[in-house]
Amino acid sequence: xxxxxxxxESLLSVTAVDSLDPQKRSINLNLDLLATGVGNTIxxxxxxxxxxxxxxxxxxxxDNGAKSSWSxxxxxxxxxxxxxxxxxxxxQIPLAALAGMLIYTGxxxxxPKEFQHAYRIGPEQLLIFVTTLLVTLMTDLLIGxxxxxxxxxxxxxxxxxxxxxxxxxxxEEARDGETLVLEVRDAAIFTxxxxxxRRLKTIEPEIKRVIIDFAxxxxxxxTVLYKLEGIANRWEGRELxxxxxxxxxxxxxxxxxxxxxxxxxxx
Numbered sequence: 001x002x003x004x005x006x007x008x009e010s011l012l013s014v015t016a017v018d019s020l021d022p023q024k025r026s027i028n029l030n031l032d033l034l035a036t037g038v039g040n041t042i043x044x045x046x047x048x049x050x051x052x053x054x055x056x057x058x059x060x061x062x063d064n065g066a067k068s069s070w071s072x073x074x075x076x077x078x079x080x081x082x083x084x085x086x087x088x089x090x091x092q093i094p095l096a097a098l099a100g101m102l103i104y105t106g107x108x109x110x111x112p113k114e115f116q117h118a119y120r121i122g123p124e125q126l127l128i129f130v131t132t133l134l135v136t137l138m139t140d141l142l143i144g145x146x147x148x149x150x151x152x153x154x155x156x157x158x159x160x161x162x163x164x165x166x167x168x169x170x171x172e173e174a175r176d177g178e179t180l181v182l183e184v185r186d187a188a189i190f191t192x193x194x195x196x197x198r199r200l201k202t203i204e205p206e207i208k209r210v211i212i213d214f215a216x217x218x219x220x221x222x223t224v225l226y227k228l229e230g231i232a233n234r235w236e237g238r239e240l241x242x243x244x245x246x247x248x249x250x251x252x253x254x255x256x257x258x259x260x261x262x263x264x265x266x267x
């Protein structure tokens with residue numbers, strides 16, 4: 001239970017912080033999980049409670065101008081010093097005041113603007129967002145996230161994603177000099193993005209242009225497009241081009257909206 005809660009909530013917090021970062025940087029998820037695991041192991045050996053990456057404190061750091069991981073270091077240091085040196089004073093803080101701060105920060109994370117943003121990306125994104133939110137409030141984090149994931153997978157299956165490609169990225173490669181073409185087949189969705197992402201991380205240094213062709217993919221979801229945009233923005237001296245989306249219908253006018261391929265007879 002501790003492993004699931006610590007891992008899932010930490011990864012969710014990291015993903016949320018990535019999207020909130022004004023500089024659009026990407027956190028190393030493996031390193032974050034390693035730090036969480038090592039920290040919890042040490043804490044358990046000395047009788048401490050397990051820890052997780054905390055989105056509310058991260059949001060507070062960002063709102064107050066934090067720009068590096070040093071903000072988390074000093075945040076933790078001040079908390080440790082406060083608990084060690086002035087525990088009596090901390091106990092004098094009204095719980096209602098602490099609850100009010102959490103509610104305010106939490107409201108900013110799920111403000112009406114976030115609902116509007118989800119709807120602009122696509123109605124299905126808003127539906128997934130609201131469903132996950134409500135189930136989490138009625139049950140707990142693990143169940144809420146699980147229901148949201150299952151719901152999103154179900155929508156992709158309804159949109160034509162083959163079952164065989166749910167967790168397996170099916171690609172064909174072709175190389176022409178400094179250009180590498182990756183033809184993605186069947187589906188490019190959040191559950192099989194790891195395969196495509198792994199290939200993009202192992203691109204040969206001499207490759208200067210990467211073309212990803214989605215012409216034969218029934219579904220290209222928002223998560224994949226969002227991740228690819230981030231990769232393209234971080235690449236230096238290399239170009240990433242997405243093609244094959246002309247015969248796909250977008251869920252909305254948003255540039256990163258989920259795309260579903262139109263049947264050939266309807267084109």
